[in-house]
Each structure stands twice: as C-alpha cells, then as structure tokens.
Amino acid sequence: MCDLFALSAATNYSAPKSLPLFAAKAGKNVDGWGIGFFKKNRAYVEKSADRAYYEGRYDDSFQRLARVISSKFIIAHVRLRTSGPIDECHAHPFALQFRGEDWIFAHNGKAPAIESYISKKVRLDCAVSDSAKTFEYLLDGIAAQDKQSSSALSLFRAVALTTSQLVEDYPGRYNFLLTNGWVLFAFSNHRQFFLLKGSKNLENGLLLTTVGQGLSPESWVSLSRQNLSKGLLLAIVGSDVLLQEDI
Amino acid sequence: MCDIFALSSGVNYTAHEYLPIFAEKSKNNMNGWGIGFFRDNIALIEKSSEQVYNQEQVHESFQRLARVVDSRIIVSHISCPLSGGRHTAHNHPFSLSFLDHVWLFVHVGLIDEIENYKTTNEPRIEVDVYSARVFEYLRDQLISYLRYTPYGSLGRSLVKSIKNMISQYPGRYAFFLANESVLFAFCNFRQFMLLREAERFGNSLILTSIKEGLSEKEWISISPAPDTLGKLLVVAGPDLLYLGDVV
Numbered sequence: 001m002c003d004l005f006a007l008s009a010a011t012n013y014s015a016p017k018s019l020p021l022f023a024a025k026a027g028k029n030v031d032g033w034g035i036g037f038f039k040k041n042r043a044y045v046e047k048s049a050d051r052a053y054y055e056g057r058y059d060d061s062f063q064r065l066a067r068v069i070s071s072k073f074i075i076a077h078v079r080l081r082t083s084g085p086i087d088e089c090h091a092h093p094f095a096l097q098f099r100g101e102d103w104i105f106a107h108n109g110k111a112p113a114i115e116s117y118i119s120k121k122v123r124l125d126c127a128v129s130d131s132a133k134t135f136e137y138l139l140d141g142i143a144a145q146d147k148q149s150s151s152a153l154s155l156f157r158a159v160a161l162t163t164s165q166l167v168e169d170y171p172g173r174y175n176f177l178l179t180n181g182w183v184l185f186a187f188s189n190h191r192q193f194f195l196l197k198g199s200k201n202l203e204n205g206l207l208l209t210t211v212g213q214g215l216s217p218e219s220w221v222s223l224s225r226q227n228l229s230k231g232l233l234l235a236i237v238g239s240d241v242l243l244q245e246d247i
Numbered sequence: 248m249c250d251i252f253a254l255s256s257g258v259n260y261t262a263h264e265y266l267p268i269f270a271e272k273s274k275n276n277m278n279g280w281g282i283g284f285f286r287d288n289i290a291l292i293e294k295s296s297e298q299v300y301n302q303e304q305v306h307e308s309f310q311r312l313a314r315v316v317d318s319r320i321i322v323s324h325i326s327c328p329l330s331g332g333r334h335t336a337h338n339h340p341f342s343l344s345f346l347d348h349v350w351l352f353v354h355v356g357l358i359d360e361i362e363n364y365k366t367t368n369e370p371r372i373e374v375d376v377y378s379a380r381v382f383e384y385l386r387d388q389l390i391s392y393l394r395y396t397p398y399g400s401l402g403r404s405l406v407k408s409i410k411n412m413i414s415q416y417p418g419r420y421a422f423f424l425a426n427e428s429v430l431f432a433f434c435n436f437r438q439f440m441l442l443r444e445a446e447r448f449g450n451s452l453i454l455t456s457i458k459e460g461l462s463e464k465e466w467i468s469i470s471p472a473p474d475t476l477g478k479l480l481v482v483a484g485p486d487l488l489y490l491g492d493v494v
Contacts, residue, residue: 152467181484223398238426
C-alpha cells in the first residue's frame with residue numbers, strides 16, 4: 001500500500017529530516033516517489049518512477065530535494081502500484097489548476113470503480129489511474145457544489161459533500177491529501193493518520209503521515225474515522241488542525 | 248456603533264482600495280481607529296485616538312497606512328463612544344500570544360458584566376475596556392481546550408468557547424480573531440458583508456460590518472440565523488473555509 005506524508009507550517013519550511021525517514025520507513029513502496037510543494041502560490045511537483053529508498057540508500061534526487069524544498073505545505077508520496085502503469089506520470093502527487101489556484105493531490109488506497117470516470121472540466125493529461133480519476137472527481141465535485149449553492153458555500157463543506165458523494169458513487173479505499181496552498185485537506189476511510197506537532201527531533205510545524213506509529217520515537221497521535229462514518233476529513237492550516245469532521 | 252474590517256489574502260496584500268472607504272463609511276464613529284497586521288508572523292498594530300474622518304478627509308496616517316501596510320491578514324476597527332475611553336491604548340486591535348501564535352482581535356458589541364472577568368492566564372491586557380476582557384476570555388477558553396489536546400480542532404474549540412461566553416456573558420458580539428494564517432469571524436447581532444475579490448484584485452476575501460459593503464460589487468450578506476447563538480466564519484487565504492451556525 002502506498003504511503004503519504006505532509007508537512008504544514010505557518011512559514012516556509014524544509015523537511016530534511018522527516019522526508020528521508022518517511023522514505024525509509026515506507027521503503028516497501030517500490031514503484032515511485034513524488035514531492036509536491038508551493039512557491040509563490042504556484043504548485044510544483046518533482047517525481048520519479050524509481051525507488052525512494054533501497055537497501056540503506058536514498059534516491060539521490062529525493063535526498064537532495066528533501067534538503068532544498070521550502071514551502072508552507074510539502075506533500076510526499078511513495079508508490080506501490082495498484083492501478084495504472086509504473087512511470088513518472090503515474091507517480092503522485094498530481095497538480096492541476098482549478099478556480100484560478102494550483103491544487104496538489106496525493107492518494108493511497110484502491111478504488112478500481114473510479115477508473116472509468118471521465119471528467120467534464122479538468123483533465124490530468126497522461127495519468128489514467130484510480131488516483132488521477134479521484135483527483136479529477138474531487139475538483140469537478142467542488143465546482144458543482146459551488147454552482148449549486150445559492151449563497152456563500154464554505155470550501156470545507158464543498159470538499160466534505162464531494163468526498164461523501166465520491167465514496168457513495170465509487171466505493172473504495174481512499175486516503176488522500178489535497179491542498180490549494182492555503183489549506184490542506186486530509187481524508188481517510190481505511191487507514192490512520194499519524195500527526196506530530198512541535199517535534200524536538202524532526203521539523204517544526206505539523207507533520208502527518210500514514211506510516212504506522214509515525215516517523216520518530218515521539219508521541220505521534222493517530223486519527224481515524226469513527227465506526228459508522230464514511231471517513232474522517234481534516235482541514236489543516238499552519239500547524240493547526242483547524243476543522244475536523246466525520247463525514 | 249463601532250465598525251470592523253478584515254482582509255485575508257493568499258499573499259501579502261495592501262488594502263489601499265478598501266480601508267479608506269471603510270473609514271469614510273464609518274465616519275460617525277469618532278473615537279479613534281486601529282489597524283492590525285502581520286509581518287514575519289509577528290502582529291503589528293498602529294492605532295490612534297483621533298477621529299478617522301474629519302472635515303471631509305480620512306485621517307492622514309490612516310490613509311498612508313492603508314497604502315503601505317501589506318499582509319496576508321489585515322484587521323481594522325473604528326471606535327464609537329460606546330467602546331470605552333479616548334486613549335490610544337483603548338482602541339482596537341488588541342494582541343495576545345498564546346497556543347504558539349500571535350493573535351489580533353477587534354470587536355463590536357455590548358456585553359453585560361464581562362468587564363468584571365478576571366483572566367486566569369498571563370498577560371492581562373492593561374486597559375479597562377470590555378473588548379479586552381472578551382479577548383482574554385476567548386484566550387483562556389482556547390488554552391483550556393487545546394493545552395492538553397494540541398491536535399484538537401481549533402475551530403471546534405472556538406465554537407465551544409463562544410457558547411460558554413454567551414452563556415456566561417450574554418450580549419451582542421461581532422468580532423474578528425486572527426493569527427498569521429487564519430481569520431475567524433463571529434457575529435450574533437449584526438450582519439457581515441463578504442466579498443471575494445478576483446485574482447487581478449489580489450485574490451483576497453474582505454469582510455466588514457458596514458451594512459452596504461464597501462463598493463458596488465456583489466457583496467454577500469451573512470447574518471446570524473434565528474434561534475441560533477450566531478454565525479461563525481473561518482477564512483484561510485482567500486477562501487471561506489467554514490460558514491456555520493453556532494447552536
């Protein structure tokens with residue numbers, strides 16, 4: 001199963017300690033890696049079909065990028081293929097422009113039903129995996145919610161309603177990170193997120209990962225959906241969990 | 248009645264277009280003014296006990312600050328005689344540091360008895376105006392909810408704090424509470440006017456208590472619903488992240 005990592009902070013931050021730890025602890029994911037971040041509100045993604053970590057060695061690019069990338073949000077993904085071919089294009093994160101903003105998305109899970117989805121508005125040119133389709137579905141859904149609403153609709157409500165519809169229309173396992181550079185949405189319906197704030201050993205800010213028990217021997221807190229809910233949705237801004245809802 | 252203004256943007260932005268109009272439309276409030284903003288995550292405040300509008304002119308310093316202050320979040324307050332004394336220190340915004348952030352606070356309203364509130368935390372705001380006590384009350388509540396559960400939702404904790412405050416100190420509240428990344432807005436007796444500006448106008452979101460808004464554009468009116476305790480908005484960057492009733 002793929003794994004996810006995010007760093008969220010109030011100012012631009014690098015993750016030279018936690019990103020390599022993430023790659024090593026999620027080393028069973030051999031089918032590619034990617035790091036997404038923002039520079040002056042524009043999204044950038046560096047990704048590869050190579051292994052991020054193999055037999056005690058980090059991918060050279062991954063290691064260098066971990067030291068250099070500086071952003072309020074850093075999203076990383078290591079891939080174990082379940083849908084789509086193994087190539088750079090199908091490595092996560094993905095980026096799309098939507099509503100005049102750049103959005104970054106990374107996913108783990110399995111949702112074969114959504115592979116047939118055809119977006120009306122946004123299109124990831126080369127990717128055809130369930131993850132790519134999930135990203136397109138979410139942006140289409142947010143746009144539709146916006147259009148349906150007669151008054152001001154909050155972005156959190158739009159993401160919550162769209163995700164709820166996603167799980168109904170295309171049942172599957174979804175764990176995703178979605179950000180437009182101001183807010184990071186984290187959703188899970190099948191695994192736990194591990195969170196750490198104010199780390200003494202790693203970077204400051206809020207760290208989030210799907211890697212079991214977190215990345216360091218500190219007090220990581222696990223969050224997961226409640227039994228009867230469709231999944232847990234978080235909105236993270238700076239180093240705070242701002243909103244949290246079981247959908 | 249005093250008036251308040253807030254701008255939230257994805258990048259540092261100047262409210263040169265709207266702050267002078269805000270001052271002009273608040274010209275009946277003659278007891279001073281204040282502008283709060285963030286630089287490198289530190290809150291800075293400029294305030295004055297002089298009239299913001301006199302002899303058909305917006306106060307010169309206010310005008311200059313409106314042109315110069317650039318920040319992701321800007322809040323402003325124009326005081327009426329109800330809001331307290333005539334000294335600069337009595338004017339809003341107020342600032343306090345807690346929960347790893349520096350916060351800015353501006354408030355409009357009338358509350359019984361809250362001037363007797365004794366804060367349980369340091370520092371105390373050393374002016375005897377009830378808005379300072381409102382801010383201290385909210386600070387104390389948020390700390391009590393989040394000190395030992397740092398991964399709790401900040402938004403949910405604020406809702407609980409507001410409910411406690413209204414129960415203990417019934418009254419009229421309309422306030423903006425902001426840290427470097429997020430702006431909270433609450434009202435239980437007046438409407439807020441909201442405008443989402445397009446990218447070419449700074450990709451920002453503007454809120455004000457001025458009932459007709461600050462331009463001819465399509466401002467959205469947000470009022471507390473009947474049989475609720477009030478309306479809460481959460482804004483991150485240019486996005487309205489949450490809009491809900493406090494019940």
